[in-house]
């Protein structure tokens with residue numbers, strides 16, 4: 002303990018704690034064992050009177066460290082917060098001890114005593130985190146001048162930010178320039194609308210706060226949120242604070258749809274081509290009145306051989322185009338052949354309205370073949386229809402409702418049901434989507450980890466598909482619109498507003514030195530003691546957010562406003578030279594070492610469990626709130642991410658005499674739920690190495706186990722803990738105990 006630390010311990014005896022625990026013993030742990038300057042027990046520590054008492058003691062006794070032994074740190078955090086000069090931490094005696102273990106029991110008391118020891122060790126090894134503050138530039142760069150980009154630019158400009166909008170074409174508008182009409186956007190959602198692209202373009206171009214660069218590409222972006230340096234291909238250079246990527250999507254390559262007749266028969270068109278006929282007044286069928294048009298839905302979408310996902314907009318587009326046909330050729334027969342019609346939200350009204358039109362026939366079924374008849378029209382053979390019969394439709398024109406792929410996709414998706422491995426790689430080992438690594442070359446980021454936003458499979462640049470829909474894996478850069486996932490025009494606009502707000506929010510957090518999601522507002526940041534860096538590059542390779550560039554020797558060059566404070570670099574560093582003021586190797590090691598380890602004759606195994614604070618630890622809280630009972634031999638330490646667990650902590654635990662170590666984090670893999678994208682996956686790789694080491698030390702590899710858990714799986718916690726303790730009992734006690 003630092004000689005300057007003055008620790009006060011305040012214990013709550015409400016919420017059933019008094020009925021479960023011996024507080025005299027806890028006071029002894031605080032005062033006699035750990036030399037706390039003050040230790041008080043109080044019923045209802047969270048009431049105003051008690052909180053004022055703590056504040057008074059802080060002043061009277063000059064306390065700079067406070068331990069609250071009460072409920073979980075996930076509750077009442079605003080109440081138990083005592084200003085920036087006092088480091089306060091919570092020991093969870095309620096959910097982790099009293100509510101989940103036998104009352105007035107020796108093992109329950111030992112558990113409470115250990116948690117108090119760990120809490121005091123923790124505050125003694127935390128320093129106050131001073132935020133770094135930066136001068137930042139408040140300009141927002143919007144890349145892409147389609148509907149999403151223009152909406153984002155206007156939103157940011159209206160909020161008072163300067164905006165730079167770049168567009169690769171010589172005019173703004175993007176795909177909107179290629180549509181005759183748009184789907185309904187206003188109540189009663191029954192009629193396609195004329196696009197108002199021109200009006201929006203002039204609004205953007207006449208806005209004083211928006212500078213537009215057309216026919217323009219990004220050559221290079223370097224720097225970090227608050228201070229990105231952007232170079233355009235016309236050699237113009239400027240500084241911006243945040244970036245919105247609104248580069249949209251492109252149609253799926255119809256040349257791959259030869260089985261649907263594309264490229265074989267000139268009267269088989271894509272939806273995009275069909276739209277052009279109406280937009281430009283081109284003549285279909287040499288200008289003769291068209292007698293029949295068949296739309297084939299999901300052309301390439303929801304198909305493992307092409308795009309396994311739903312492209313979301315194609316059903317509404319075909320409904321809209323059916324009305325074009327109805328308008329221009331009132332007598333034409335119109336067929337819509339579908340797997341399912343998907344018209345979310347208000348578009349259902351539009352679907353219903355199109356159903357009421359005469360001579361529009363909806364047919365559910367699978368297209369099995371397409372052939373040309375002698376008279377030049379197309380035969381479409383359909384199986385698995387609603388009536389169970391095979392049917393044949395003859396149509397003069399066939400329109401394929403092709404899906405979309407994001408502009409961030411490099412090349413084509415190369416998947417097929419039989420050829421795809423579970424990790425999303427194709428058999429030739431090439432990742433289905435790898436824009437950051439392969440270089441989609443849109444943003445041209447000068448980042449050590451690649452030139453563009455990293456993508457999930459299929460090329461969409463998402464970060465955490467459940468919790469943080471706008472975040473990408475590059476802080477301060479937000480994907481919006483159909484580059485993020487397939488979406489219609491109205492959804493693109495909504496997404497554009499969301500991204501604009503995020504792009505503005507990050508300017509404030511960058512200025513204040515605070516983290517964005519998921520540790521929003523955290524002011525701590527990683528510090529690197531580079532004198533001892535061996536340039537192993539582990540941290541620069543493993544940081545999921547590309548925070549760390551590196552010099553030519555491999556020494557990390559942190560860009561702190563890119564950092565999400567996950568601690569994965571801390572977990573990766575073999576030299577243990579990365580730390581946060583309030584999260585460090587020393588802090589966790591001291592907590593581990595503070596636990597009292599009974600000798601093996603006591604028959605009380607000790608298990609150390611690292612639980613990720615994002616899902617696993619909240620899950621443990623839920624287990625507590627549901628009063629689920631579990632083994633009292635487990636000592637839990639919450640960690641920022643499983644990826645932040647440094648293997649030295651496992652070594653510390655085993656050499657201290659713990660009999661087993663459990664790590665519980667978020668699910669990893671393609672459908673990962675890790676809040677830091679790859680933290681739990683990295684941890685699992687590291688643990689494989691740990692288990693190898695254990696074998697070399699003639700220790701059973703089963704002593705270290707990694708598991709994954711979702712936040713709603715709290716019911717599994719007792720089983721996980723109890724089974725692991727049982728397994729360790731079977732293996733036997735740690736032979737290094739007491740050495």
Ligand code: SF4
Pocket residue numbers: 527543544545546547548549563564565566567568569570571
């Ligand atoms: S804390 Fe996380 S985001 Fe920050 S540098 Fe380390 S690994 Fe990267």
Ligand code: SF4
Pocket residue numbers: 529533534535536537538539540541555556557573574575576577578579
């Ligand atoms: S992991 Fe540690 S030793 Fe390796 S490059 Fe990073 S700071 Fe240096």
